[in-house]
Structure formats: structure tokens, C-alpha cells
Amino acid sequence: MKSTLHIALLVIAATTLPAGAVQKLYVLSSAGNDVTVVDVATNKILGTIEVGDRPHGIAAPRSHDVLYVATEFDNGLTVIDPVRDVVVKKYSIFGSRPNEIDVTSDGRLVYLPILGHGVYEVFDTQKEQIVARIATNGMPHNVAISPDDRFAYLAPLGSQGAAPEALSERGLPTTPNDKIYVVDVRTHTTVATISTGDAPRPIAIRPDGGYLYANVDGLQGFLVLDLKKRKQVARVAYELTAEEKATPSRSHGIIATPDSKEVWTSDVNLGLVFVFDVTVHPPKQVARIDNEASVYWMTITPDGKTLYIASATKDVVNAYDIASRTKTHSIEIGKGKSPKRILVLDVPTT
Amino acid sequence: MRVLRNTVHLPADRFTELWQPASFEAWLETASALKRLQGVLMRVGPQDGTADGLRAFCAICPHEICHVEVARETSDLPMDTGPPPAHPVFVCPCHFSIFDPLEDGRAISGPALRGLYRFEFQLVDGTVEIDRVEADVEAIFS
Numbered sequence: 001m002k003s004t005l006h007i008a009l010l011v012i013a014a015t016t017l018p019a020g021a022v023q024k025l026y027v028l029s030s031a032g033n034d035v036t037v038v039d040v041a042t043n044k045i046l047g048t049i050e051v052g053d054r055p056h057g058i059a060a061p062r063s064h065d066v067l068y069v070a071t072e073f074d075n076g077l078t079v080i081d082p083v084r085d086v087v088v089k090k091y092s093i094f095g096s097r098p099n100e101i102d103v104t105s106d107g108r109l110v111y112l113p114i115l116g117h118g119v120y121e122v123f124d125t126q127k128e129q130i131v132a133r134i135a136t137n138g139m140p141h142n143v144a145i146s147p148d149d150r151f152a153y154l155a156p157l158g159s160q161g162a163a164p165e166a167l168s169e170r171g172l173p174t175t176p177n178d179k180i181y182v183v184d185v186r187t188h189t190t191v192a193t194i195s196t197g198d199a200p201r202p203i204a205i206r207p208d209g210g211y212l213y214a215n216v217d218g219l220q221g222f223l224v225l226d227l228k229k230r231k232q233v234a235r236v237a238y239e240l241t242a243e244e245k246a247t248p249s250r251s252h253g254i255i256a257t258p259d260s261k262e263v264w265t266s267d268v269n270l271g272l273v274f275v276f277d278v279t280v281h282p283p284k285q286v287a288r289i290d291n292e293a294s295v296y297w298m299t300i301t302p303d304g305k306t307l308y309i310a311s312a313t314k315d316v317v318n319a320y321d322i323a324s325r326t327k328t329h330s331i332e333i334g335k336g337k338s339p340k341r342i343l344v345l346d347v348p349t350t
Numbered sequence: 351m352r353v354l355r356n357t358v359h360l361p362a363d364r365f366t367e368l369w370q371p372a373s374f375e376a377w378l379e380t381a382s383a384l385k386r387l388q389g390v391l392m393r394v395g396p397q398d399g400t401a402d403g404l405r406a407f408c409a410i411c412p413h414e415i416c417h418v419e420v421a422r423e424t425s426d427l428p429m430d431t432g433p434p435p436a437h438p439v440f441v442c443p444c445h446f447s448i449f450d451p452l453e454d455g456r457a458i459s460g461p462a463l464r465g466l467y468r469f470e471f472q473l474v475d476g477t478v479e480i481d482r483v484e485a486d487v488e489a490i491f492s
Contacts, residue, residue: 031428031446094444160413161489162463170463218491246377246386247491248415268444269415294444313416313443338443 003175032340061107101147113140118173154181213340266295402417406469413462
């Protein structure tokens with residue numbers, strides 16, 4: 001019976017992955033200098049790749065044949081060949097403290113938030129040079145590029161309650177930020193902003209391109225932004241008990257499923273993940289999951305079957321079956337690595 | 351300072367030894383809701399039975415609201431610059447901000463842009479009474 005089930009599962013896996021591809025999970029060690037590579041089929045660690053001091057940003061083009069990792073403390077961008085899991089190049093030409101990155105689907109342009117300088121740098125991977133710098137308020141931190149590559153959505157941090165003098169002492173931008181910047185990817189110019197009321201945190205674009213979901217400071221929940229209207233259309237709070245509401249916490253980690261039907265979003269200190277049906281307006285909470293560890297970042301396999309949650313304070317990444325919303329594996333990444341940003345690739349095998 | 355919803359009472363004789371932290375819960379009315387503040391009281395100075403050497407900090411990291419922990423062994427801590435203090439410090443497990451209790455909770459390393467929020471207290475008939483907290487603590491709920 002067991003072997004029959006095993007064979008059935010193998011057949012399913014073989015039919016849902018692109019031909020000649022293998023799924024790998026890449027886990028950035030926010031407190032270290034490496035990336036841990038995990039085989040999605042077995043959830044076993046395959047190895048680690050050294051990339052530079054404090055990896056913070058990770059992105060891949062649609063082909064999944066190259067992986068970019070930004071390293072915050074040495075201002076670098078490392079290029080990884082995910083077929084062989086080796087570093088093929090490293091660029092060290094960026095401003096102070098690159099954070100979470102994104103890349104156009106063709107792999108041509110990488111957008112890097114440069115937290116320490118108050119700009120987003122646009123790196124042309126063919127010319128191997130920075131082709132634009134886009135100034136914003138706040139401290140550049142997150143970015144997401146639309147599926148059609150038309151727009152980049154820039155989400156800088158706010159001042160996090162710090163006085164301007166404290167920011168200035170550390171050489172950080174002193175302007176507050178309460179909006180998302182809409183940038184035309186063809187010209188690298190800001191064409192609009194969308195108010196978020198407070199500083200935006202992680203953002204996620206629905207794969208069908210119509211909406212952007214944003215965690216923001218001061219909200220245990222998320223905002224829904226209509227990208228066509230370029231405005232906020234819903235402010236969604238988690239359903240929490242009075243006890244949970246009394247616990248200081250925040251939302252950090254949000255993702256839409258590939259079928260654009262659900263959003264999974266987190267509460268860091270409560271260690272909870274909430275699932276929302278986003279086919280209705282406003283989105284409706286349909287499930288809550290106790291991750292039993294802080295939640296910091298999430299990613300979904302391209303086939304939409306598995307969701308991974310990085311728990312920095314426990315040095316683990318947990319795997320969940322999306323259909324049944326149950327935890328299937330817990331992967332120990334290594335003591336003190338503080339895993340945060342994660343990404344799954346369908347890596348070509350040839 | 352902001353007055354707490356409750357006054358926390360802790361027996362002072364629990365704090366005769368240096369660096370022996372005790373946790374407590376305080377409640378603060380904010381504009382949006384009643385919020386629970388985790389606190390830590392410890393003796394960092396003279397062991398003379400007075401309140402002079404006592405410090406009470408909010409154990410919520412002002413950077414991103416994670417709970418800080420006391421690190422007794424400091425030699426391997428990831429400091430931005432210089433060696434870590436030899437005495438115990440507070441460390442945030444999320445982004446490794448480090449706070450020095452001997453300097454009123456000042457942030458001495460990592461991304462936190464300010465020190466730990468402090469509670470105010472008095473010693474009354476052998477009891478430490480904690481009844482106020484820095485008003486700025488409300489920033490973490492905004």
C-alpha cells in the first residue's frame with residue numbers, strides 16, 4: 001500500500017513540474033553569509049552556498065535558471081547558477097545596504113532597495129551596470145515587479161519610531177514614508193504613488209496582476225491595493241482574540257497563491273498564519289494556522305502545492321501542504337543562521 | 351512618562367544579586383486597545399538594598415517589536431563595532447540589536463535606532479512598585 005502511494009506521489013510530482021526540472025528551496029541566512037539549498041521533494045538539505053555578509057534579498061527570473069542574492073553588509077549582488085548551485089559572479093558596485101530585491105521576468109533588470117542611501121538602484125544584468133537610481137522617502141526595503149514587467153512597486157520603510165537625529169547619526173535617510181511608489185520599468189521613473197497610511201512592509205502582487213497586498217506598520221492584517229485604480233480598496237484586520245490583540249506584534253510576510261485565490265499572511269510574534277479568500281471583496285479570513293514559531297517570510301512552490309515559512313528565531317523553515325493547510329515538514333537550517341527570505345525555483349536539469 | 355493601568359509589585363529582596371532578571375507584565379491603555387508590556391527588572395549596580403542599582407526595562411525591541419533576551423555570555427555576540435561588554439546585555443533574536451543595561455538600555459549594536467523603553471518605579475517598604483513607562487513606548491503600537 002505504502003509503495004503504491006509512493007509511486008502515485010512520484011507520478012503527481014512528475015506531471016506538475018516542468019519537464020526536466022527539479023524544485024529547490026533557497027534559504028537566506030540573515031545572520032550569516034550563506035544560502036541553504038533544500039530539495040523540495042525530500043525537504044532535505046542539499047548544501048550551502050557562500051554569498052557574502054548578511055544575505056537579505058533573493059529573486060529569480062521566470063526561467064529559474066539563475067538566482068540573484070543581495071548581501072546587505074558588503075553591498076553585493078551574487079549571481080548563482082542553481083543547476084550546479086555555485087556562485088558564477090558577484091557584483092560589489094551598489095550603495096549602502098541592499099535589501100529585498102526583485103528581477104524582471106526576462107532577467108534583464110534587477111531592482112535593489114538601497115536602505116542606507118534612500119534610493120532604489122536598477123541593475124542591468126546584460127550591461128553589468130547600474131542604469132538608474134530612483135529616490136524615495138524613507139528607507140528602501142522591499143520591491144515587487146508586476147508579472148507583465150510594466151511596473152515596479154517600491155515599498156520603503158518608515159522611520160520606525162526613531163527621531164530624525166537618531167537616523168541621521170547612523171547616516172540613514174530621515175524622511176518618513178507612508179506610500180508605495182509606482183515606477184515605469186521602461187523609463188525607471190516614478191509615475192504615481194499609492195498611500196498606505198503607514199509605512200509599508202512586505203508586499204505581494206497577485207499573480208493575475210490586479211491587486212497588491214501589503215503588510216503595513218501598525219496593522220495586524222494587510223491592505224488591498226487596486227493596481228488599476230492605484231488606490232487602497234480595503235484594510236483587512238486579522239480576527240484575533242482579546243488576549244492576542246493585547247500582545248505587541250506585527251505582520252511581516254505575505255504571499256498570494258499562484259491561482260490568485262488565496263492570500264497567506266503572517267503575525268510575527270503570535271506565530272500565526274492567516275489564510276484569506278481573495279476572490280471576494282473584502283477578503284475573508286478562512287483559516288488560521290499556528291506555526292508554533294515566529295513567522296517572518298513565506299514562499300510558495302510554483303505548482304502551488306507547498307508553502308514554506310521561515311522562522312528566524314527558531315532557525316527553522318516549516319513546510320505546509322496548501323490544500324489541507326497542514327504542516328508536513330520542519331527543516332532545521334542551522335543554529336544561529338536566522339533564516340528569513342526564501343524562494344523556491346523549478347530548476348532546469350539540463 | 352505614562353501611567354500604567356496596573357502597578358506592578360515585586361519584593362525587593364528578590365533583587366539583591368547582580369544580573370538576576372525577573373519578568374513582569376504591565377498593562378498600558380493605548381488609543382486602540384489595552385496592551386500588554388513584558389518587562390524585566392534587574393539589579394545592575396550597588397548591592398546596598400537601595401533602588402539605585404535597579405533597572406526596569408520593557409523587553410520589547412523598539413526596532414521591530416520582537417522580545418529581547420538577556421545574554422550572559424557576551425563574547426560571541428555580533429557587535430557592529432568594538433568588543434561586546436563583559437557584563438550581561440539584552441539581545442534581540444530577530445535582528446541582533448544589543449542593549450546595554452548599564453547604560454539605561456542604550457542600543458549599542460544592530461539596527462535598533464533607540465534604546466529599550468524604561469519603566470519608572472519606587473522602593474516602598476521592601477517592595478518595588480512599577481507604575482510608569484516612557485511615553486514613547488506607544489510608538490511601537492502606532
